[in-house]
Amino acid sequence: MKPLPPQSELELFERAQAISGLSLAQLAQAAGVDVPKNLNRDKGWTGQLLEWHLGADAGSKPVPDFEDLGIELKTIPIDIHGKPLETTYVCVAPLTNITGQTWQSSPIRIKLNRVLWIPILAERQIPVTDRIIGYPILWSPSEEEDRNLQADWEELMDMIALGRVNQITAKTGEYLQIRPKAAHSRIKTAGIGHDGKMVETLPKGFYLKKNFTQKILLNIVNS
């Protein structure tokens, strides 16, 4: 009995509150699925389990998890101190046909417009079954956060547009980074070469660095 999609932001948040403090074993049992021994071959398992419980309806469609509400769901692994253990994938980084793109209308900005963050106490030493759901955070970027992301985005997009995509590393950008996003390192997609001609390159995605997501997690404490 998968929950129906929530009809309002409040209803979604209340559902998220209701499952905070529960273990992944409890959520898995309620959903009628088995808990994998590790996430080695089930890296998206936790996220999909939470989608089930909260009634996300988008499936694998390129739309927000809660389509009618325009809200994206993100689980984020944290340690006992509340610090993020991993960066957060947002969306693919466009590598061609990017002239004229603006931050205002970029897919990444739209995707981050409203996000329900669900921390998961997920230190590697903790068995998957014993990992605990944290308190949810319903978030939209502050003006400062938006400016910070825009600055990194413009730097990264400039490099892509100028044919410097192969000079981008995970170190580029203060809060937003670009890293590989592919099944393996032999996957190729089109990009812009140093001479302006098309070249094959590894597909890449935008990721929020831990220093950015940590601020989001801390804001709830201060507000």
Next chain:
DNA sequence: GCATGATCATTA
């Protein structure tokens, strides 16, 4: 290959 969901594991 690209979109969804991310974490793994080697390197620095």
Next chain:
DNA sequence: TAATGATCATGC
């Protein structure tokens, strides 16, 4: 030991 670069599952 944290961060970077690589990788895993699934559907179309």
